[in-house]
Amino acid sequence: MRVSELAAKESPVTSPSDAAPQYVITAENLTKRYGDVTAVDGISFRVPAGEAFGLLGPNGAGKSTTMKMIGGVSQRTSGSLSIMGLDPEQHGPEVRAHLGVVPQQDNLDEELKVRDNLLVYGRYFGLPMSYLKPKADELLEFAQLTDKAKSKVDALSGGMKRRLTIARSLINEPRILLLDEPTTGLDPQARHILWDRLFRLKEQGVTLILTTHYMDEAEQLCDRLIVVDKGKIMAEGSPASLIREYSTREVLELRFGSERNASVGAELEGIGERLETLPDRVLIYAHDGEAALEQVTARGLRPVTSLVRRSSLEDVFLRLTGRSLVD
Amino acid sequence: MIKATQEAGTTAAPALRAHSPEVSAARARRWGAFFYAEQVLRVMKGYGWTIVMYGVGQPVAYLFAMGVGLATLVQTNGADVFGGVSYLTFIAPALLISAAVMTAANEFTFPVMDGFKWRRVYYGPHASPLTPEQIAGGQIIAVTVRFLLQSAIYFAVVALFGASPGEWGWVSILIATLAGLSFGLPLMAYAATIKEDRGQFAMVMRFIVMPLFLFSGTFFPLDTLPLGVRWIGWISPIWHGTELGRVVSYGYEEEPWLTIVHVVFLLVLAAAGWVLSKRQFAKRMAS
Numbered sequence: 001m002r003v004s005e006l007a008a009k010e011s012p013v014t015s016p017s018d019a020a021p022q023y024v025i026t027a028e029n030l031t032k033r034y035g036d037v038t039a040v041d042g043i044s045f046r047v048p049a050g051e052a053f054g055l056l057g058p059n060g061a062g063k064s065t066t067m068k069m070i071g072g073v074s075q076r077t078s079g080s081l082s083i084m085g086l087d088p089e090q091h092g093p094e095v096r097a098h099l100g101v102v103p104q105q106d107n108l109d110e111e112l113k114v115r116d117n118l119l120v121y122g123r124y125f126g127l128p129m130s131y132l133k134p135k136a137d138e139l140l141e142f143a144q145l146t147d148k149a150k151s152k153v154d155a156l157s158g159g160m161k162r163r164l165t166i167a168r169s170l171i172n173e174p175r176i177l178l179l180d181e182p183t184t185g186l187d188p189q190a191r192h193i194l195w196d197r198l199f200r201l202k203e204q205g206v207t208l209i210l211t212t213h214y215m216d217e218a219e220q221l222c223d224r225l226i227v228v229d230k231g232k233i234m235a236e237g238s239p240a241s242l243i244r245e246y247s248t249r250e251v252l253e254l255r256f257g258s259e260r261n262a263s264v265g266a267e268l269e270g271i272g273e274r275l276e277t278l279p280d281r282v283l284i285y286a287h288d289g290e291a292a293l294e295q296v297t298a299r300g301l302r303p304v305t306s307l308v309r310r311s312s313l314e315d316v317f318l319r320l321t322g323r324s325l326v327d
Numbered sequence: 328m329i330k331a332t333q334e335a336g337t338t339a340a341p342a343l344r345a346h347s348p349e350v351s352a353a354r355a356r357r358w359g360a361f362f363y364a365e366q367v368l369r370v371m372k373g374y375g376w377t378i379v380m381y382g383v384g385q386p387v388a389y390l391f392a393m394g395v396g397l398a399t400l401v402q403t404n405g406a407d408v409f410g411g412v413s414y415l416t417f418i419a420p421a422l423l424i425s426a427a428v429m430t431a432a433n434e435f436t437f438p439v440m441d442g443f444k445w446r447r448v449y450y451g452p453h454a455s456p457l458t459p460e461q462i463a464g465g466q467i468i469a470v471t472v473r474f475l476l477q478s479a480i481y482f483a484v485v486a487l488f489g490a491s492p493g494e495w496g497w498v499s500i501l502i503a504t505l506a507g508l509s510f511g512l513p514l515m516a517y518a519a520t521i522k523e524d525r526g527q528f529a530m531v532m533r534f535i536v537m538p539l540f541l542f543s544g545t546f547f548p549l550d551t552l553p554l555g556v557r558w559i560g561w562i563s564p565i566w567h568g569t570e571l572g573r574v575v576s577y578g579y580e581e582e583p584w585l586t587i588v589h590v591v592f593l594l595v596l597a598a599a600g601w602v603l604s605k606r607q608f609a610k611r612m613a614s
C-alpha cells in the first residue's frame with residue numbers, strides 16, 4: 001500500500017468513521033434545473049444508516065435526478081447535499097467509493113462475460129484480483145448466476161441482467177446502495193427474487209435508497225419513504241403511517257360501466273369517508289368496506305363488479321395528487 | 328470432531344474484505360485512467376484476432392498490389408520522383424501511417440457513441456470513483472496500445488518486404504501512433520458531442536479520411552499535385568506523419584525545420600484533441 005493511501009485511510013477528507021454520522025445522507029433544499037424545467041424543486045430529507053428509504057412517485061417526478069445527485073454524477077443547481085459527511089461535488093470519487101449504484105437502465109458490458117463484468121467493475125475501485133476473483137464468485141452465487149459465469153451478457157434474460165447489475169454494484173462492499181427503479185420491466189417472479197435479494201442486503205445493514213413507481217415495491221422494501229410529485233415532496237413517513245394518515249383502512253372499488261361511473265357519484269354521497277371517481281371505477285374510502293358495500297346495495301345501486309381491499313400507497317398518492325402512480 | 332475441524336478451517340481462511348472507500352478513492356484518483364484502459368483492452372481482446380489480421384493482412388495486400396504490382400509501371404516512368412528509392416520503399420511509411428489513421432477513425436467514433444448512447448457503457452464506470460476525464464483518458468490509453476501493437480506488426484511486415492532500409496525505421500511505429508492520435512483525438516471530441524447518429528461517422532470516412540488518404544503524398548509526392556489540392560496534405564496528419572516516416576525509414580532529405588513542423592503539428596493536434604475530449608466527456612456526463 002502506498003503512503004498516500006495509508007494517509008487517506010487514516011485521515012479521510014472528513015472522518016466518517018470517528019464522527020460516525022447519524023445520517024448517511026442529508027439533503028437540504030436540493031434543487032436541479034435543466035434550463036427552464038425544474039426537475040427537483042427544493043427537497044429536503046435525511047437518511048439514517050441501515051434504513052431502506054424510498055422515493056415514490058410517477059415517471060418524471062424527479063426521482064432519478066435526485067438519485068444522480070446523490071450518486072455524485074449530476075451537479076445540483078442549489079441546496080446542499082452530504083453523503084457520509086462529504087459533498088459529492090467536491091469529493092466525487094470519495095463519495096462514489098462509498099456507494100453501490102444500480103441504474104435505471106442496465107449498462108453492463110455486453111461484450112464481456114458475466115463474471116468479467118464484475119472483475120472489471122471492481123478494478124475501478126482499485127481492488128486487487130486476489131480479492132475480486134473469490135468475491136465475484138460469491139456475488140454470482142448471491143445473484144443466482146453461478147452457472148452463467150462464463151456466458152455473454154447478451155444471453156441473459158432481463159431479470160438476470162438486473163441481478164447481475166446488482167451483483168456488480170456490491171463488488172466494493174458498499175454500505176449504501178442506490179437503486180433506481182430496480183424492478184421496472186421485470187415479470188412478477190423475477191421481481192420477487194430481486195426483492196428477496198434486496199431484503200437480505202437490508203438484513204446485513206446496508207442502507208438502501210430506492211426509487212420506484214410501484215406501490216407494492218415501496219410497501220415491501222421501504223422502512224420510510226417520501227412521496228414525490230413534480231419535483232416536490234408531497235408526504236413523508238413509513239408506508240403504514242402514510243396509509244393511516246392519508247387514507248382509510250379499506251377501499252371499496254365499484255365499476256358501473258364507463259358510461260355511468262361519473263354520474264353515479266351523487267347517488268353514493270355519504271357512504272364512507274371519501275369518494276374518488278376515476279374513469280374506469282369509483283373508489284369509496286371507508287373503515288369497513290363490506291359495510292359500505294351493503295349501504296350501496298341498500299340504495300338500490302347495482303355495480304357490475306365490486307371489490308373490497310386494504311388501502312395502499314396508490315391511494316395515498318391519489319389523495320395527495322389526484323392522479324394515479326402508473327399512467 | 329469433524330465439525331470442529333471444519334470450523335477451525337473456516338476461521339483460518341482470511342475473511343474476504345474490500346479495502347476502505349478512502350483507499351478506493353485514493354487509488355482511483357491516481358490510477359483511474361489505467362483502470363478504465365484495462366476494461367477497454369479486455370473488450371478489444373474479444374476482437375484481438377481482427378486487430379492482428381488487420382495489422383498483417385492489410386500491409387501484405389497493399390504492399391503486393393502497390394509496391395510490387397503498380398511499382399513496375401511507376402518505376403519505368405520515372406524513378407527520380409521518389410528520391411532514388413524503390414516505389415515500395417516510398418509508399419511503405421505512408422501505408423503504415425494511413426493504417427493507424429484509419430484505425431483511429433474507427434476506434435474514436437463508434438465506441439464513443441456506444442459509450443454515451445447505444446449501450447451506455449461509460450455510465451457504469453461513471454458511477455464508480457472514476458471521473459469522466461479518466462474514462463476518456465482510459466479509452467485513449469487503450470487505443471494507443473492498439474496503435475502501437477498494430478503498427479509494430481505492420482512495420483514487421485514492411486521490414487520483411489525489405490521496404491525499410493534505414494536503421495531508424497522502427498521509429499515509424501511511434502510516428503504512426505502519434506499520427507493516429509493527432510487525427511483521432513479531435514475526432515473523439517467531436518464524437519462525444521453527437522447525440523443522434525445521422526451517419527456522421529460514415530461522412531467522416533468518406534469526406535475526410537478518404538481525401539486525406541489520397542492527397543497526403545501517399546502514392547506520389549505532394550509537390551507533384553497542383554497547389555489547389557496541395558493544402559489538403561498540409562493540414563493532414565497523414566502527410567505530416569508520412570513525411571516523418573520517410574525520414575526515419577530511408578533517410579528522406581527534407582529541410583530540418585520542416586521535420587520540426589511535422590512533429591509539432593502532430594503533437595499540437597493530439598494535445599488539443601485530448602483536452603477537448605476530456606472537457607466534452609466531463610460536460611456530457613455531468614448533465
